[in-house]
Amino acid sequence: MKQKSHSGAKKRVKKTGKGTFVVQKSSKNHLLVNKSKRQKKLFNKGKIAEKPQQKILAKLIA
Numbered sequence: 001m002k003q004k005s006h007s008g009a010k011k012r013v014k015k016t017g018k019g020t021f022v023v024q025k026s027s028k029n030h031l032l033v034n035k036s037k038r039q040k041k042l043f044n045k046g047k048i049a050e051k052p053q054q055k056i057l058a059k060l061i062a
Helices: 007-012 037-044 050-061
Strands: 013-015 021-024 046-048
Touching: 007 013, 007 050, 013 050, 021 050
Parallel strands: none
Antiparallel strands: 013 021, 021 046
8 A cells, every 4th residue: 555645744844956855943933022033034944854854754755
């Protein structure tokens, strides 16, 4: 039987052209008054997932 791709992972992870995965950074949901403008701006950028996570994400999305 064919494996279904993980719908939660599809919403949170993007695959780049090189095949690596970009995930969103945490800490952008609440208590934003206490964080600096620069800090909040840096949260908008995605971060490349670590090597062990890459394998797991590839299984979930593929």
